[in-house]
């Protein structure tokens with residue numbers, strides 16, 4: 001399983017500018033004093049929040065990811081919790097709850113998505129903000145995907161070539177699940193391979209799940225961490241949804 005290799009996963013995903021993404025999250029979240037990152041993996045965003053003095057909690061299902069996040073956060077005010085994002089209780093609420101990089105694609109059913117949103121709602125402080133970053137629907141429904149599924153990264157003297165999905169990995173039109181064959185090849189080192197099931201969620205399904213879950217209202221949607229890029233823009237490459245707790 002790819003997520004049993006947190007260091008390789010972090011290297012593979014280092015095409016992101018985590019610091020710039022946290023800048024945007026902090027702007028949207030206002031003066032957030034505490035943040036909860038769900039399905040956090042190596043908890044790069046939670047660690048960046050912690051570095052900036054925001055009390056951060058990272059939650060993930062994978063023991064390997066949790067151990068890695070704890071290790072990498074040494075000395076930072078970061079709490080790591082191993083739990084399922086569809087059914088957890090931390091007995092406290094947060095100003096900001098974030099779910100990054102399409103982690104909701106691991107929610108295979110509407111029931112799971114609604115349960116996840118219920119957990120988000122129950123852990124949001126009054127006036128708090130939830131941010132969900134998903135893949136852009138044009139990746140599956142448009143003529144041209146907005147992102148490539150093959151890329152290379154260089155970080156800390158390491159180079160990795162990544163393939164997230166092979167040409168034969170087809171979306172099941174009934175379940176909207178695709179089993180992506182993933183390869184992370186580190187130059188001069190390991191080649192990690194695995195199959196990651198992903199559920200594709202449309203924008204209208206997201207809206208429906210939010211309505212069913214209740215207690216959350218969409219404040220805005222963007223196509224990038226730059227709020228100038230609308231969801232419908234040809235430059236949009238993510239579906240980023242900002243939710244406020246209501247009532």
Ligand SMILES: C[S@@+](CC[C@H](N)C(=O)[O-])C[C@H]1O[C@@H](n2cnc3c(N)ncnc32)[C@H](O)[C@@H]1O
Nearest residue numbers: 003039040041060061062084085100101103106
């Ligand atoms: C694509 S990775 C994203 C990690 C991180 N959000 C990031 O931005 O790099 C998906 C993560 O979701 C976690 N995950 C999958 N299903 C989960 C669940 N039901 N509850 C909590 N975490 C889950 C996996 O262990 C993995 O670390």
